[in-house]
Amino acid sequence: MxxxxxxxxxxxxxxxxxxxxxxxxxxxxxTSQTPQQVIDVIVDYYSNYNANIHRGVHALSQEATDKYEQARQKIQKHFNIAQAHEVIFTSGTTHGINLVANGFTSLLKKGDELLVSAMEHHSNIVPWQMLCERTGAILRVIPMSREGELLMDAYHELLSDKTKLVFCNHISNALGTINPIEEIIDAAHQFGAVVLVDGAQAAPHIKADMQALDVDFYTVSAHKLCGPTGVGILYGKSDWLTKLPPYQGGGEMIAEVTFEKTTYADLPHKFEAGTPNICGGIAFGAALDYLNAIGxxxxxxxxxxxxxxxxxxxxxxxxxxxxxxxxxxxxxxxxxxxxxxxxxxxxxxxxxxxxxxxxxxxxxxxxxxxxxxxxxxxxxxxxxxxxxxxxxxxxxxxxxxxxx
CATH class of the missing domain: 3.90.1150.10 (Aspartate Aminotransferase, domain 1)
Structure with missing residues (x-):
């Protein structure tokens, strides 16, 4: 106990x-509350090694870069992610979902179908509606029961060769329902559909294993996990992250820029344009340390x-x-x-x-x-x-x- x-x-x-x-x-x-152990990490960053990362040769930049990348590795280990570059730092779950929705704009055509559960947070509904408006794809809804459980027979009937994407939260923020995402993922993959799971509510309660789930995308916010606001991660399988175009353009996400052509950096930096929430990423790692120490x-x-x-x-x-x-x-x-x-x-x-x-x-x-x-x-x-x-x-x- x-x-x-x-x-x-x-x-x-x-x-x-x-x-x-x-x-x-x-x-x-x-939003969960933040323990002193994480607050101390935030204070330490701004007190002792506040500097931009990946770019500087000076000591503070190198120290900040090391801490930031160590946090990425902590997140990789916590969620049993195969490769560190499959961890994309974001501003939170909403950012991660929008990143994926934007990337699929060029990969869908009119008449393609997207399935979303009836119990989603707006952040896992609105980006897909916007995607449908851009592409002509059709959004279909997986219904739920009065008890607040997804009607899985109806889900299986909705799946078809037209289904390209499936979206579901791991746990409902409004009802607390733990959804059967293993079944949802397996069934979608039988039709070649890609699955994105909103893990924001699940992460504080369930240690999701990305390799065991075989999910294509999984999103999390640090502020649900005793961490700071304004930072989260998108997990994505390397194959899909490689296929998707960058979400934003700017510094850090480029390999080479000329006025004629720009080439993009490798993963994960391809999706991490601009100066990130360095302190937030480091504190996210510290929050996972805290939770794992408890169990x-x-x-x-x-x-x-x-x-x-x-x-x-x-x-x-x-x-x-x-x-x-x-x-x-x-x-x-x-x-x-x-x-x-x-x-x-x-x-x-x-x-x-x-x-x-x-x-x-x-x-x-x-x-x-x-x-x-x-x-x-x-x-x-x-x-x-x-x-x-x-x-x-x-x-x-x-x-x-x-x-x-």
């Missing part, structure tokens, strides 16, 4: 108060226990309905109280020092499916406690009494 008291001491923000109450932070699906399996087991306890306690509140009751889900609970707008619940919880997310969670199609304006979402991390769950439950009861 995790020593949660010791772990919580690593996170300075958890000791603060909000509106005169101890902070109960339950918005981890949006992803131990984190997952604890969060599963926390989810079970929170679900049991919340369902004791009259009129509370949970959206997303999949057999396999992670520590996210989206709910509403009958007759009360989720925003009103969230506002009162904030006054009581409890941070939850309210609204459509950048997943409006899910809310339309349930015919609701949004939900209250409590998302738990390994530094949360059952005592915080009790505080949440009591606060919801109080909010319900005030608003009924």
């Amino acid at each position: 995790l020593d949660v008291t010791k772990i919580r001491a690593d996170f300075p923000i958890l000791s603060r108060e909000v509106n005169g109450k101890p902070l109960v932070y339950l918005d981890n699906a949006a 992803l399996e131990e984190i997952a087991a604890y969060e599963s226990e926390l989810l079970k306890y929170a679900t049991e306690q919340l369902l004791q509140i009259d009129g509370l309905k949970i959206y997303g009751t999949a057999a396999r889900k992670t520590s996210v609970i989206s709910f509403n109280i009958e007759g009360i707008h989720p925003y009103d619940i969230g506002t009162i919880l904030d006054k009581l020092g409890i941070a939850v997310r309210t609204g459509h969670h950048c997943a409006q199609p899910i809310m339309d499916f349930y015919k609701i304006p949004g939900t209250v979402r409590a998302s738990f991390s390994f530094y949360n406690t059952k005592e915080e769950v009790d505080t949440l439950v009591e606060a919801i009861r109080r909010a319900k009494a005030m608003l009924s």
Whole structure:
């Protein structure tokens, strides 16, 4: 079992108060908190070796370059990626998805089909709609059940020789559903389709193995993994990364530039134009060090226990309905109280020092499916406690009494 008291001491923000109450932070699906060990790495970078990378011969540049590339290798190892150059640093998951969508503009034709799941974040819907507008391809939707599970029979029926790309999140940010991406990937590959998995929500809970999954593209954001905002990675198989054209032009991504012609650098630099978020990349590596020192399996087991306890306690509140009751889900609970707008619940919880997310969670199609304006979402991390769950439950009861 995790020593949660010791772990919580690593996170300075958890000791603060909000509106005169101890902070109960339950918005981890949006952004996780950052431990002191990672904060120290950020301070060390700017204090001791802040310099641009890959270009300078001076000592600071070489030190920064070494640290940055070491972080790439840490990420490679963590996700069991075959080659370091298959790790492309990005500004986050959205950047990675757009990079792939842009690259496929020249590889699709009118009438080609793209499949996207019904439970995607907007960042895994809108870029593909834009791609369809550019190419004449058709976007088809894998439907889901009332429990918040993909209808896999319907998915298999949608697959055909016209299917070129399939997109699915590993875990739904709005429902917590763990999708059967192994089956999704294997079935798509039988038709020669390429699969991109949005791993932003999964990475804090599941140690995804890129070689075992045999996925073509996988995207992650560091700020979901106790790291900084503004940095993430796109994993892509070398063959596909080589086929795709560069997403941006500028420094670093070139081999040779003349006014007549430019040739591009090899992977990964082909997709890393301009000065990157150097500190962010290094801190991302440090965040993975921190999580691996605790153990992803131990984190997952604890969060599963926390989810079970929170679900049991919340369902004791009259009129509370949970959206997303999949057999396999992670520590996210989206709910509403009958007759009360989720925003009103969230506002009162904030006054009581409890941070939850309210609204459509950048997943409006899910809310339309349930015919609701949004939900209250409590998302738990390994530094949360059952005592915080009790505080949440009591606060919801109080909010319900005030608003009924």
